[in-house]
Amino acid sequence: DIQMTQSPSSLSASVGDRVTITCRASQGISNSLAWYQQKPGKAPKLLLYAASRLESGVPSRFSGSGSGTDYTLTISSLQPEDFATYYCQQYYSTILTFGGGTKVEIK
């Protein structure tokens, strides 16, 4: 199975900060990557797919990039509603796998 490693596992940031989360795959996944946001007690929400395509309705401050094995999620200017846990997920292989999550907390 393809292992997905996210870093950092948590971070503290202030409103207005630029935040970057990294996801590394154990093998190349050809941009077959999605990002989700999850708030406590709620279901995850799809933010991006195909590494950089923004899901409909998601604010443009969210962006994704990367290739091969390394991918990033960037929040250009952190807003109060963005404090949550973020997960990457690869769909390159039949067996789908998620990263361990990155918790974004208020500084």
Place this chain on the structure above:
Amino acid sequence: EVQLVESGGGLVQPGGSLRLSCAASGFTFSSYSMNWVRQAPGKGLEWVSYISSSSSTIYYADSVKGRFTISRDNAKNSLYLQMNSLRAEDTAVYYCARGLNRAVVRAFDIWGQGTMVTVSS
């Protein structure tokens, strides 16, 4: 409104069985692939199983293969997960999730609210 509503969770003893259901509404259920994804308490997300729109293709995570069975009834707009030989490590919130309606993109754009399964004696 596009919606997925899970049901059927609860407390079950190790070795027991449980059947989860997911009722879909607000979209053409028969046109979408569906998945089950779980999340153990305080842990991350784990994909469990996938079923194509016509049920012709099914996949399972290694952790549940041979114990869980995914199925769907397009006439009833419903998705199911039959869980047998349950173990303590199956304890989790189970989400049904709709597959994105784009070729080869197996991401999930609509999620239910989840149903809790607790395996304990």
